[in-house]
Amino acid sequence: MAVQESNQKFIVPIGPQHPALKEPGHFEFTVDGEIVTGASVRLGYVHRGIEKGTEDRNWTQNIYLLERICGICSHIHATAYTEGVEQLAKVEAPPRAQAIRTLVAELERIHSHLLWLGVAAHEGGFDTLFMYSWRDRETVMDILETISGNRVHYSANVLGGVKFDIDDKQRDMILKGIDFLEQRTHHYMKVVTTDETFLGRTRDVGTMTKEQAIALGSVGPTARASGVTIDIRDSAPYAAYKTFPINVITDENGDLLARFVVRLKELYECYRLVREMLDHMPEGELTTRVPRRIPAGETISRVEAPRGELFYFLKSNGGEKPERVKVRTPSLCNWSSVINFAVGHKLADIPMILAGIDPCFSCNDRLIKIRRANDAQVWTWEDLRQHGIEYYR
Template sequence: MKRECTIIPMGPFHPALAEPEFFKLSVKGEKIIDVEIRIGYNHRGIEKLAEGLTYNQCIFLVERVCGICSNIHPLCFAQAVEEIAGVEVPDRAKYIRTVIAELERIHSHFLWLGLAGHIIGFDTLLMWAWKARELVLDIFETVTGNRQSYAMNAIGGVRRDLKKEHISKILKTMDEAERATKRFIKAISGDPVTLSRLKGVGVLSNEDAKKYCVVGPVARASGLKIDIRKDYPYAAYDEMDFDIPVRRDGDALAKTEVRLEELLQSIRIIRQAVDALPNGDIKCEVKEMPEGEGLSRGEAPRGEDLHYVVSNGSNMPERVKIRAPTFMNLPSIKPQLIGNTIADALIIIGAIDPCFCCTDRLTVVDVKENREKIMSSDELLQRSRKKSSADHRGS
């Protein structure tokens, strides 16, 4: 009798993953036959903390849900609160929100591209992509004063205006970003090594994508044409002209292509938005908070982000629920990983662009569930050890 499989633990502090997460890969030879994901190393209790803060303080808090999508979370939260308060945000604020949201998408996709290049050993791509990303971070620093966590959103509008010199800087940077993106597309499609590392790796079929309810670029790479910006427009997206890139293959290459094309679309949106930037106020006042509930969705760089806020009429929310995109995308790595080799595991996990600081918003019940999982995996380990020792004796 042979031992059924080898268990390879990955994480929680793994060099290739910038964030703490734990994957338990069961492998047979080189082939992955099962995966167990354990999150929670990043859980900070944000939803509970939000219940003890005023709405304006909550904006600061939800901005720290994730450092990379640090615009979409406050944007969604503000939209949910605005829905409760029943205020209409000024047009100029809507356009500025759109510009900042798209700039964030560009910097996030460049970051991802660099990491993906790093994972497959294409370090030149890492340097290029992060150099291009630095240009976008420079805009953020000029406009908002911070490289990340821009603190742009406020309830009822935005906190800072886009000045003329900002707009000329943004347009100039967009030209450079467009040139860089086109170069990346050429570099990836023309490199046989990169193509062989990405093509056919970690395929998520259309049926699986629907079954696992994936969102964002992961869904779009598997042939699902979903994008909150088009389906349920918020901010100024209903007045923007842009396409949704879709691929059918569902492999790592398709995910890369979708993200690269989204970069070009984002540049297109920013150009339109700063051209058509209306005049007027950037913020409206919220005089009273009635009782009620608000739900808001936004397209984060990684997919659909959902914020749900319940108000009891006081200056603090009664309940805040946040569902970040990786929460939906993470389980889908199971069908993607199974059948692939260990060497491809990282690029497959990387290809969904996981963001664990967003995802780790589990409730106490989930933590308990996690504990049960540990028990069962321990049992599994023990069982496999027993089996191997039995094999040993038998031979």
């Protein structure tokens, strides 16, 4: 971290090799003493060309590529994509496949929220909570490994359905794990709402009103903590959420504490939903046939990722490969809330304010603009490769 003086203002640059977050992002905070008076963010350090890469792979191969946009949200990315492709192909996955997709999505949400709880606690110096929540996170990771064979990239989806079934032994293991995690979540809720040191770091910090959340386009738990009643699982149900509806969790306070409370309450909702799906799992096949050549057309697919609304635009020209895949992730929508509401707080509050939106840099960094004189409108792979070689030489 370095401090520089610019026009009689002190600017504290943090990153891109970030001292707290494990992904690269560059922040500049203008400070007056310890108080932040201005903030900016520069993203794009982990651009991997995934959207462009989808155009060179067939519809099936892209499932596994798009899963790698984000490790902790791998299943929901694959779900958004497969739901969109099935819409283009006018195919509907069997009810049992839809239920298993939804079950894995809720288990992934538990995984994500417990991981976030630990990271956010660590940013506030509460390493005991960090270690406890990450220890308990192993429970849901073991469940996902038992179902799919993988602990992070589950690869449960295929076009037209899912790969894996849930048998009685797995069902019992899931229920046992959920019972344990629910008990632990009660403990975490008590800690974050009663520990005076923790409350001092979260109460009335980074407060955002409902009107501000709507104006800034915030999504997910970040918006719901400010009273915005928007959850794609409820407002535009997909997969099995039509059969197994959810209760939208909100809070009116809009501060960092509210973001903790909303995510922990969402864990209770996840546990309820998992039990309900296991008790009423539809019978039937796991897949239905999807043609290799997807009919020409375009569609959108909206799902609720752990961080908020995940939006996919898919376009087909009638071939075996997509013509365009555009992904808008929830982290991109929530960055503006960080930049706006860091102002006025102490510099020491910034790590927790950043962690409060559950940021994912890899999620947003799929696109970069390059402006050079006399450029063609469309670059080939070789053009991009040569540009990269020259840029980093």
